[in-house]
Amino acid sequence: MIHDLDESIRNLFERDVLNGSGVDLEFDAPTKEWVGQLNKPTIDIFLYDIREDLTRREVMFEDVRDEDGKVVDRRQPPRRFRFAYLVTAWTKRPEDEHRLLSSILACLVRNERLPPEILAGALADSERAIVTQVAMAIDDDRMYTNIWSALGGELKPAVNLVCIAPLDVSRVLPFGPPVTEEPRISVARPDTDDTETIRPRGRDEDDDRADDDTALPDETVRGGKEDEPGRVYRVHAMPRRER
Template structure:
């Protein structure tokens, strides 16, 4: 899931306002040594924090249905994790870096919700919309802490958070679907015979047909 989020972010950053500029997209830790080796304009998206978004945790189970609406399996709801990226621009002049960061904002801000068709691999297969937060006020580690841990100098950056679903296991197979319901009225003592059993076909979605067929015993 994490590498697929990287691919989505790289695709977004390579397009939009940065399309055709020749800017490289990297996912390296922006240490002093790495910065010294840069010889081309680069946008670096360093993944510095991974933590669960506990507010999105759900209980119970969800149903997996076929094209007729029948329940095939039941699965636990996915767990959601926030992937926090420190996005920085690297070139020779601060003004150029500021322009690149402005392009990052212009490119990512319109994509606050990533639809399944914008995702890749197993992320897309889940069919869920993935939120993307740009420069939000989240409780991840501060930029100053990150730069201190990297041993580098504080530099303008944009915090980008992609909250991705991670499937929970196991899945449980559902029992065979109910195709029809049978009804029989039993007589009390001295009131006559029991009624014939009547069967009511079940329609897709769980509704029972109004008209049934009588079957004599």
């Protein structure tokens, strides 16, 4: 998924920033060795941090339905991660670098979400938007300087870009077939071994039962003990049917 996000950012920059200017676009770490090999203006988009966005985590499984609208599976929703990029411009003159950074900043501010038409790979099929945050404060201010120290280079103006993108975990729970039969309840009297299966009946059957002499009387049963009475249950019996 990360390579799809890289390709999506590349598509956006080539469309709205470079405009056929001949500036290279790279995703390498801006180390001294890498900088020494540059021979033309370059924009570098270096991925330096990946963290899950816990504020956007969804815990409820999603229903997967077929063409008839019936639930056939339950799918775990995607997890969202924050991908932090360090965007820098490399030219021979600081003025040219500032122009490139200005174009980058304007492009990212205009696109608070990556446009659907530039999304690549699995992200193009995602139902969730790719949110961007530009030039926001870093959680740990020391991280920014530590990045340049780790790269072995000098501090350089850069645009901090954070993309919040979903990662599909592809976890699916099987869902049982829908219940199509009516429930059946087996009732046994305590003074006999006979059991009887009762099915739910409609309103018309209730009306017919009032005139049926074979209907059994209703019973009221109290649960619990004498000193600790429980709930009261009313058993609504039905006439015995021929099998």
